[in-house]
Amino acid sequence: MNYQHNFxxxxxxxxxxxxIVKEKENIGYYNLVYQDTSDFKEYAKSVKQKNIVVIGIGGSTLGTYAIYKFLKHSKTLSKQLYFLETTDPIDIKSKVEAIDLKDTLFIVISKSGTTIETVSIFKYINSLVKCNQTNTLVITENDSKLNSYAKTNNIKTFEIPKDVGGRFSVFSAVGLLPLAIVGIDIDELLKGTRKIHDSFFGIDSNRDVYNRLLKKARFFVEYKNNFNINVVFSYSSRLEGFNKWYIQLWGESLGKIDINSTRQGLTPIGIIGPIDQHSFLQLIVEGKRDKTVTVIKVDDFDSNLKIPDIKLHGLEELDYLDNIKFSSLINQQADATIESINNLNDIPCDVITIDGVSERSIASLMYEYELLTSICAKFMYINAYDQPGVEAGKIILKEKLNK
Structure with missing residues (x-):
């Protein structure tokens, strides 16, 4: 008897x-944790310009920005990093006017090499300053038209591997090279990713990452019809870039049609505490029960800033705030929010506490979310690495522009 099924x-x-183990053979982001960074560091040492401008969009910028935003105020960096990623003319003009273009390295990043936003901005920059081998770097696939342009003009290139998707590319040349140039320790970043990788795949004896990610992904997928919205509530303004990166990673990877032609998806929302305690928290607490909440805390903010012991006439009842560190205050605000949510007993909530403001901590967090995304996709029977839903708009835009 023969038996076939599509259950x-x-x-x-x-x-x-x-x-996931099988997927590692042809999905490249998993294995970036063990790459050799010597070429990146060698090139970084050769860069003399003080301003580094990344021209790209989406996966070409969001991960790099997330790491830079998280670390830049706690590091003594030798250079300034800027991002040109939108075709908004006001944004382009205001950013360009604030940069000394004669003392700038332009890093043009596009996996396909034909990203309209990226090429448009690069054309504009070329109208202001001559982009050549002395002030321009290209990061792209080795057979793209952008790569051909770079080779023709003797511009240095670094490769985006074909098996590494854009939104999973932050730990490739896409992110590591700009970050190395401005002075961030990319080897420490990879140590953070390896810690998560080795725990999940059982290379070390600690399977904590395996246990928590499988449990979390299974809950998200099995309860997706009840809790379709996943809120990341980050209690640090430094994580604003991470939130943006997470939204792209989650939305573009998991909003898909599965093998049974059923529409799937989990909706990502990223908010910042304590700011959004005064806005979105109201919706979480008294709104429809369709949201999970992940609170992300930072244990050590690397700051001793305190509320000063000064008297404000009429506000004496708040003198209990005196001499409290702001880092302690924001973590107690997070704890109060967590307790208030847990007391309701009907909002799924978990808490991630990263140890401090370091390369390892932000890289560990981001690699863990990459793994979580891939695991959810497996439970949902979808491909996490394509994006057919955005292709139609690209085709229509090209047709309109060609008329």
Whole structure:
């Protein structure tokens, strides 16, 4: 007797894990944790310009910005990093006017090499200053038209591997090279990713990452019809860039049609505490029960800034704030929010506490979210690495512009 089926029952954690292990053979982001960074560091040492401008959009900029935003106020960096990523003319003009273009290295990043936003901005920059081998670097696939342009003009290039998707590319040349140039320790970044990688894949004895990610992903997928919105509530303004990166990673990877032609998706929202305690928290607490909440805390802010012991007439009842560190205040605000949510007993909530403001901590967090995204995709029977939903708009735009 022959038997065929297309049933897709809920699969076991081990089956999902085995699928991820198999996927490692042709999805390149998993293995970036072990790459050699010597070429990146060698090139970084040769850069003399004080301003580094990344021209790109989406996966070409969001991850780099997330790391730079998180670290820049706690590092003594030798250079300034800027991002040109939108075709908004006001944004372009205001940023360009604030930069000394004669003392700038332009890093043009496009995996396909034909990204309209990126090429448009690069054309504009070329109208202001001559971009050549002395002030321009290209990061792209080795067979793209942008790569051909760079070779023709003797412009230095670094490769984006074909098996590394744009939104999973932050730990490739896309992110590591600009970050190395401005003075961030990219080897420490990769140590952070390796810690998560090795725990998940069982290379070390600690399987904590495996256990928590499989449990979290299974909950998200099995309860996706009840809790379709996933809120990341980051209690640090330094994580604003991470929130933006997470929204792209989650939305573009998981909003798909599965193998049964069923529309799937989990909706990402990124908010910042304590700012959004005064806005979005109201919706979480008393709104529809369709949201999970992940609170991200920073244990050590690398800051001793305190509320000063001064008297304000009429506000004496708030003198209990005197001499409290702002870092302590924001973490107690986070704890109060967590407790208020947990007391309701009907809002799924978890808490991630990263140890401090360091390369390892932000890289560990981001690599963990990359893994979580891939695991959710396996449970949902979808491809996390394509984006057919955005292709139609690109085709229409090209047709309009060609008329």
């Amino acid at each position: 897709n029952p809920s699969i076991s954690d081990m089956d999902v894990f085995n699928e």
